[in-house]
Structures are given as structure tokens and as C-alpha cells.
Amino acid sequence: MVATISILTLVTVPAAVIASRPDPASGSLEPLRRVRPTPSGVDLADGLALPDLEAGSALVSDQLPRRLGAAPTRVRIGSIGVDARITPVGVTGDTTQVPRDVDRVGWFRYAGRPGAPGSTLLLAHVSSGTQGSGAFFHLRELQVDQSIELTMADGTTTAYRVIARRMYPKAELPDRIYDRTGPSFLTLVTCGGAFSSETGRFEENVVVYALPVGQTERTSGAAR
Numbered sequence: 741m742v743a744t745i746s747i748l749t750l751v752t753v754p755a756a757v758i759a760s761r762p763d764p765a766s767g768s769l770e771p772l773r774r775v776r777p778t779p780s781g782v783d784l785a786d787g788l789a790l791p792d793l794e795a796g797s798a799l800v801s802d803q804l805p806r807r808l809g810a811a812p813t814r815v816r817i818g819s820i821g822v823d824a825r826i827t828p829v830g831v832t833g834d835t836t837q838v839p840r841d842v843d844r845v846g847w848f849r850y851a852g853r854p855g856a857p858g859s860t861l862l863l864a865h866v867s868s869g870t871q872g873s874g875a876f877f878h879l880r881e882l883q884v885d886q887s888i889e890l891t892m893a894d895g896t897t898t899a900y901r902v903i904a905r906r907m908y909p910k911a912e913l914p915d916r917i918y919d920r921t922g923p924s925f926l927t928l929v930t931c932g933g934a935f936s937s938e939t940g941r942f943e944e945n946v947v948v949y950a951l952p953v954g955q956t957e958r959t960s961g962a963a964r
Contacts, residue, residue: 767884767904772916772925772949809853810892815845815862819886820878826862826890842867842874851918854890854898854926855952858919863929866942876930880905880946888926888950900926900950907933907944917947926950 812826827839829846839846842865852858865874888900903925908914917927926949933944 765904765906767902767949769904769906769916769949772919772923809855810894810896811849812847812854812860812862812890813893814891816889816891817882817886819883820881822875822878824864824875829863839864842871845875848918851927852920852924854892855924857921857924859917859925859927860890861917861927861929866930866932866946874930876928876946879928879930879948880907880932882928882948887953888928890926899953901953902948902950904949906947906949908947909933909944913945913947924952926952 811828814823814825816823824843824845826845826847828849829839830849845862845864848861848863851861854860864876865871866877866879867874882902882905884902884904886902888902890898890900892898913929917929919925928948928950930946931942931944932946933942935942
């Protein structure tokens, strides 16, 4: 069964309100090249479609190392003015909820944790008709080699360097964003592309990929 992430339906701001975006593709995905497209993509009205999740043992001793490590609690992207709290999101039955507040970012806890194998997946609204610009409103402007910083629940921070930005039709979102094996990387996802007045939704997803560049010592200030 394909699980979906569904969230509170929000009226998005028409594309005409959003400034012209840079070229949809930049950077290289060669370090991550290995997986196939999924049936459908992130829709911040109907949700995020996932590939089938493998069933496994419930024993703690059998869990993969990816489940270890502190959860991310805040994301900062200075180049595009992001400083947002992170809320864990998961699946209940076939659906889950991401933050109702468009200023918050959801961390999909069934993908990877920072530093663990695979993708640490963050997703957020681009905009809302009632709340205005979302946390990832300017995600489409993020450039290769720019920095992203995650703060974890234990007070440590991990820095990432952007390696690529892509635009995908919603039906072609690749399931590398859900990877739980291979190199550790960060994935940021929001809506983008043309806005359909017929459906009231954006037609594409903006996806940014980043690789970790190091981890700092534990800080004295707890994540907000």
C-alpha cells in the first residue's frame, strides 16, 4: 500500500504573486543517483505520496542505525531568510499531518535522521491564502554551495552544503527523497511551478538536496 502524507488543506497564493524563479535545475545529483520515480509527489493540499515502506521486526535490537541520533528541531538557511522550528511528522494509517502553522517545517521521521544513512526529509508550505508566505516560500531561490544548518534536540548543529535544486512534476517525484540507506543527505521539499486556477494547487515540487559538511560540539543553548 502506498502511504500518503495529508495535511490541513490551505488555499495557496497564486503563482502570479510569487516572483519569477531561477532556472529549475542546478547542481549535480551524482552522489545520490540510484533510485526510480514514485507514483506521485508532494501536494500541500492532498499530501505527499510515499513508496511502499518495508515491514520489519519490532525488536529494538533489530532496528537499523538510522533510527539512532537526535531529531532535528530547527532549520536555518541564512541566504533565503529561513529560521524555522521543526515538528516531527509521521504516518497514522495512510495519512499524517505536517505543521498547521506555515512558519513551521515538518521532519518526516520515517526517513533518516541527521547523520544516519539516507535522506533527512524536511517539507513545508510555500504559502497560504490565510497565513501568507510559508517557511519554504523562497526555497526555489536556494543556490548550489549555499549553507543550511540543522539544530538537534541535544543542542548540536550540523551544517549542510547545497549540491542540487530540482523541479519535478508531482507525478515524478523521485523516491531518493525517502532513502534510508546510502550516504547521509538532507532533502527539502515544497510546492512550486505554475499555479492551476482549476485545481487551486501548484503543479510541481521544488526539491533541494544538500550534503553534510560537519557537526559542531554540543552548544549550551537548547534549540528553540
